[in-house]
Each structure stands twice: as C-alpha cells, then as structure tokens.
Amino acid sequence: MIISTMQQIREVIALIFLAVFTKAVNASKPYWWPSDTAAGYCLSWRLGVEANNIRAWRTVPAQCSRHVELYMIAGQYQRDVNLIVDNICSYVDGINVSNDGLDAWILDVDDTCISNLFYYGEKRYGCEPFDPFGFKAWAMKGVCPAIPDILRLFNKLIQSGFKVFLVTGRDEETLGQATNDNLSAQGFIGYERLILRTAAYKGQSAIVYKSDIRKQLVEEGYRIWGNVGDQWSDLQGEYTGSRTFKLPNPMYFVP
Amino acid sequence: MIISTMQQIREVIALIFLAVFTKAVNASKPYWWPSDTAAGYCLSWRLGVEANNIRAWRTVPAQCSRHVELYMIAGQYQRDVNLIVDNICSYVDGINVSNDGLDAWILDVDDTCISNLFYYGEKRYGCEPFDPFGFKAWAMKGVCPAIPDILRLFNKLIQSGFKVFLVTGRDEETLGQATNDNLSAQGFIGYERLILRTAAYKGQSAIVYKSDIRKQLVEEGYRIWGNVGDQWSDLQGEYTGSRTFKLPNPMYFVP
Known part of the structure; x- marks a missing residue:
C-alpha cells in the first residue's frame, strides 16, 4: 500500500x-503563429487581398469565416487601422499646408469613415455573396458607426487646413440623405463636399468613377495630398493623389 | 492510508x-491570434509594409525581430508565396499567348527568384541597418537559393511561351557574372534577358530605373503581362504591366 x-x-x-x-x-x-494549415491559409489569403494580389473575389473562403470574424471583432483589425492612421498622421505633419484653400484630401466612406461591420456580421463576415438590396436597406437606416481612428484623422485634417472630400460609390438619389445624416451623427462635420454616385456614373467601376471625380477636383485646382480607402479601387486609376493608404477589409471586394 | x-x-x-x-x-x-499587444503590433506593422502604407523604413522594429524571424523560417512566408504563385498561375492560364514572341513577363531577382534569407539571418532579419559592402560580399558568392514557388512560376511562364525578363537593381559590372551563375545554378534557365543596373542608372531609385527598363521593352514591342517583385518599387512607376504581384518581404525596404 x-x-x-x-x-x-x-x-x-x-x-x-x-x-x-x-x-x-x-x-x-x-x-500568433498558426498551428495548422487552415489557419495559415487564411492568413495568406488575407495578405493576398490586402497586397492587391488576390482580386475580384466574390466571397470570403468558407474555411476562413471564423478567422475573418475574429480578425474583425477581437482587436487586430483595430490595431491595424490604428497603426496605419498613426503613419498617415506622421505624413500629414510633414505637409506644408498653403493658405490658398486648395490642399485636398480624399476619404472613402464605407468601411473607411463609417463601419458596416454589424451588417456583415449578419452575412457571416463576407462568406455570403453581396446582397445589393440587403445592403441598401442597411445603409438607409443611417446607423453605421464611425471608425474611431479615421474620425481622429478626419478632425486632424480639418484642423490642419485641408479640404476633405468624402467620395463614395453609394447612389446619390436613394442614399444621399441617409449617408449625409449618418456621417453627421457620427461626428464627420466640417468636410468640404460629400460626393455620391450620380446617374451619370451608374454601372461604372469604382476605379473609373472615382478617377473622374478626382480629375474634376484637380481641374478645380485642388492638390490631392492623400487618399484613403478600404478598397484598392479607391486608390487606383488616375489622379490618385500624392500618397494612398489602404485600410484593411477582408469582408468584400469592390471592383 | x-x-x-x-x-x-x-x-x-x-x-x-x-x-x-x-x-x-x-x-x-x-x-493565430496574438495574445499580447507586442505581437499584435508586429502583425500590424507587417500588414502596413505589405499593403504599401508604411514606406521608407530603414530597419525592422526591434520588438519584431523574433516575429519576422519566425514568419520567414517557420512556414508562413512559404505559405504566403505559395498562394500568390497559385493566383499568378490562374492568371497566366487565362492569357492567350500569341506566336509573335512579344508576350513578356518581368521578374525581380533578389527575394523574388532567389533568396537572401541566409544573409539576413546574420543581420537579425532586418533589425540591423542595410550594409552595402556586406551584401555585395554575400551576392558575390552566388549561393542564393531559388525560391521554389517562383522557380515553378518561371518554368510555367517559359513553357507557356512568355519571354521572361529578369530585372534587378544589382550592379552589372561587379555582380553581373555572379548573378548570372547563381541563377543558372538554381535552375533559372531559358529566360530572355537578365538586365542589371549599368553605370547610367547608378544612384537612381528603383522606381525610375525599372520604369525606364520596362519602357524600353514596351518600345521594342513587348506586351508586359505580369510583373512580380518583393518591393513596391518593382511594381510602381510607368509601364508597370497588365498585372503586378507583390511578394512578401518584411526584412528590408528598397526605395
């Protein structure tokens, strides 16, 4: 015993x-190291998307549903945006803003200024295909919350003397009022113009539509110092601006 | 009891x-989820670098030394390159190669075709500042190993009928022979031209130098379908090609 x-x-x-x-x-x-190949695959997929190597994808790969969900809600997305905005602020600090009122900055709206995370949470964080009617109904509510770091950038830009242009692919006729109200309610106050998609640009790709808007601003005399968006199509094409900044978005792709 | x-x-x-x-x-x-903010910071820093938001950095942040080391050697770097090359191959499969011999493809050399990982391992994976003499001595040895997925892409391109141009910022006079021998020994055989930096381009940025080389190729009649590099400076400027692909490189930045 x-x-x-x-x-x-x-x-x-x-x-x-x-x-x-x-x-x-x-x-x-x-x-942080992935202990299995599925996790490693999702990290690779997300890197491929953010570096503009993987394009024209319709849905998040099914096996990455939980990866994208946790990326978006558990802190890393916020950390990523925070570091990018810190870098943008350093760049802004180095610009000599003129007093002719022509130093301009462009911000995209959806998932740049305001977040559609709650909506995409209902769509399995992008594993379900884009639903234009569902998204329009969501946008009509005007309840997208501000992305805090971008609001911080927005206020800094305005205080520094930049004219801030918010440029969005949202339809002006149906979503203009809701978008305007949503942005104001979330603290985006003092921008120069909110530019939405008019009938003339219906059906055009974001690259073509947004390039044309930027071209008009340059022709008005504006100097575009910076351009921030969550989609590469916000940042490509013509008159892209002196520097572009890509915010992360692993939930959907806009051509 | x-x-x-x-x-x-x-x-x-x-x-x-x-x-x-x-x-x-x-x-x-x-x-894969980082359990502390230091790990989260390094993930954010790497994303910022790969999405071209963080530029002109001289060294890897000291607190990310181990993160970058493990990223490079423990499997995720290889997985990332593998997925990008799979995506490039899908793109290649969709191209109708003409029989006029003018369908071209551009590959960078350092950390695109062949790897400097062993050298950077001695430099704490980029935590030490760039050492031009040390790097030149390493490159002279001609022992950089092939990056296996890029060799696979290289062979596919040549078999598909593309003219492959290897374009590098390495100095032609001092490193031409070693680079040529290194590439051959590692299986990069059958390319159209290896283009190194001549005296005329000394001191120019990679964007200016490589844009000029690509311009010459386009003027010779070549159609640049694809352009692959580990640096954004390989992929920006003029005549960038129909599609560009950014390979990961968290160890150094080339302006």
Missing part, C-alpha cells in the same frame, strides 16, 4: 511537471 | 481532467 501510494505521488508530480513544462513551451512559442 | 490514497487518485483524475479541458479550450481558441 505504501509503495502504491508513493507511486501515485510520483505520478502526480510527473503530471504537474508535465503541465508546467507544456505551459513553458507554449509561452516561448510565437502566440 | 486508504483515504489518503483515494484523495491522491482524485487529484490525479482532477489533473487529467484539467489537462484535457485546457487542451480543448486551446483548440477552440484562434491559434
């Missing part, structure tokens, strides 16, 4: 040792 | 239960 008890004590000690040792090994492992 | 033994058995069972339960909780946790 004594031997048996000693044996059990040894087992307990061995188990405790094992538990402590395993914890030590885990602590020295890189926390 | 019997009570004490029973007690120990209960403890053993409780420990086993705890061990199994802990494992189950860990399995349902997102493996």
Whole structure:
C-alpha cells in the first residue's frame, strides 16, 4: 500500500511537471503563429487581398469565416487601422499646408469613415455573396458607426487646413440623405463636399468613377495630398493623389 | 492510508481532467491570434509594409525581430508565396499567348527568384541597418537559393511561351557574372534577358530605373503581362504591366 501510494505521488508530480513544462513551451512559442494549415491559409489569403494580389473575389473562403470574424471583432483589425492612421498622421505633419484653400484630401466612406461591420456580421463576415438590396436597406437606416481612428484623422485634417472630400460609390438619389445624416451623427462635420454616385456614373467601376471625380477636383485646382480607402479601387486609376493608404477589409471586394 | 490514497487518485483524475479541458479550450481558441499587444503590433506593422502604407523604413522594429524571424523560417512566408504563385498561375492560364514572341513577363531577382534569407539571418532579419559592402560580399558568392514557388512560376511562364525578363537593381559590372551563375545554378534557365543596373542608372531609385527598363521593352514591342517583385518599387512607376504581384518581404525596404 505504501509503495502504491508513493507511486501515485510520483505520478502526480510527473503530471504537474508535465503541465508546467507544456505551459513553458507554449509561452516561448510565437502566440500568433498558426498551428495548422487552415489557419495559415487564411492568413495568406488575407495578405493576398490586402497586397492587391488576390482580386475580384466574390466571397470570403468558407474555411476562413471564423478567422475573418475574429480578425474583425477581437482587436487586430483595430490595431491595424490604428497603426496605419498613426503613419498617415506622421505624413500629414510633414505637409506644408498653403493658405490658398486648395490642399485636398480624399476619404472613402464605407468601411473607411463609417463601419458596416454589424451588417456583415449578419452575412457571416463576407462568406455570403453581396446582397445589393440587403445592403441598401442597411445603409438607409443611417446607423453605421464611425471608425474611431479615421474620425481622429478626419478632425486632424480639418484642423490642419485641408479640404476633405468624402467620395463614395453609394447612389446619390436613394442614399444621399441617409449617408449625409449618418456621417453627421457620427461626428464627420466640417468636410468640404460629400460626393455620391450620380446617374451619370451608374454601372461604372469604382476605379473609373472615382478617377473622374478626382480629375474634376484637380481641374478645380485642388492638390490631392492623400487618399484613403478600404478598397484598392479607391486608390487606383488616375489622379490618385500624392500618397494612398489602404485600410484593411477582408469582408468584400469592390471592383 | 486508504483515504489518503483515494484523495491522491482524485487529484490525479482532477489533473487529467484539467489537462484535457485546457487542451480543448486551446483548440477552440484562434491559434493565430496574438495574445499580447507586442505581437499584435508586429502583425500590424507587417500588414502596413505589405499593403504599401508604411514606406521608407530603414530597419525592422526591434520588438519584431523574433516575429519576422519566425514568419520567414517557420512556414508562413512559404505559405504566403505559395498562394500568390497559385493566383499568378490562374492568371497566366487565362492569357492567350500569341506566336509573335512579344508576350513578356518581368521578374525581380533578389527575394523574388532567389533568396537572401541566409544573409539576413546574420543581420537579425532586418533589425540591423542595410550594409552595402556586406551584401555585395554575400551576392558575390552566388549561393542564393531559388525560391521554389517562383522557380515553378518561371518554368510555367517559359513553357507557356512568355519571354521572361529578369530585372534587378544589382550592379552589372561587379555582380553581373555572379548573378548570372547563381541563377543558372538554381535552375533559372531559358529566360530572355537578365538586365542589371549599368553605370547610367547608378544612384537612381528603383522606381525610375525599372520604369525606364520596362519602357524600353514596351518600345521594342513587348506586351508586359505580369510583373512580380518583393518591393513596391518593382511594381510602381510607368509601364508597370497588365498585372503586378507583390511578394512578401518584411526584412528590408528598397526605395
């Protein structure tokens, strides 16, 4: 009986040792490192999207649904936006703003100024295909929350003397009022113009439509110092601006 | 004694239960998710670099030394390159290659075709500032290994009838022979031209130099279908090609 008890004590000690040792090994492992290929695939997919290598995708790969959800809601998305905005602010600090009122900055609206995260949460964070009627109904409500770091940038730009132009692919006729009200309610106050898509641009790609809007601003004499959007189509084409900044968005792709 | 033994058995069972339960909780946790802000910062920094938001950086942030090391050597870098090359191959499959011999493709050399990982391992994966003499001595050895997925792409391009141009910022006079030998030894055989930096381009930025090279190719009649590099300066400027692909490189920045 004594031997048996000693044996059990040894087992307990061995188990405790094992538990402590395993914890030590885990602590020295890189926390963020994917431990299986599915997780690694989703990291690669997201990098491919953000670096503009993977294009014209319709839905988030099904196996990345949880990855994208956690990326968006558990802190990393916010950290990513925060660091980008810190970098934009450093750039802004280095610009000599003239007093002719022609130093301009362009911000996209959806998932740049205001967030559609709640809507996409209902669409499995982009695993379901784009639903134009569902999205329009959501946008009509005018309840998209501000993205805090972009609101911080917006206020800094205005205080620094930039004319801020909000340029969106949203339809002017049906969503103009709701978008205007949504932005004001969320604190985007003092911008120069909110430019929405008019009938003339219906059916055109974002690259063509937004290039044309920027061209008009340049022809009015504006110098576009910066251009911020969550889609590469906000930042490509012509008159893109002196610097462009790509915010992350792994939930949908706008051509 | 019997009570004490029973007690120990209960403890053993409780420990086993705890061990199994802990494992189950860990399995349902997102493996890749950073558990502290330093890790989150390094993920954000790397995303900022790859999406071209963070530019002109001289060294990897000191706190990201281990992050970058593990990213490069523990599998995720390879997975990222693999997925990009899969996407490039799908694009290549959709191109109708003409038989006039003018369908062209551009590949960068350093950390696109061949890897400098061993060299940068000695430089704390980019935490030390760029050392032009050290790098030149390394490149002279001609021992950079091929990046396997890019070699696969290279062979596919040549088999598909593309003229492949390797365009590098390496100095032609001092590194031409070593680079040529290194590429051949690593299996890069059958390309149209290896274009190195001549005296005329000395001191020019990669964007200006590589744009000029591409312009010459377009003037020779070539159609540049694709352009692959690990630096945004490979892919920006003029005559960039119908599509560009950014390979990851968190170790150094070339302006």
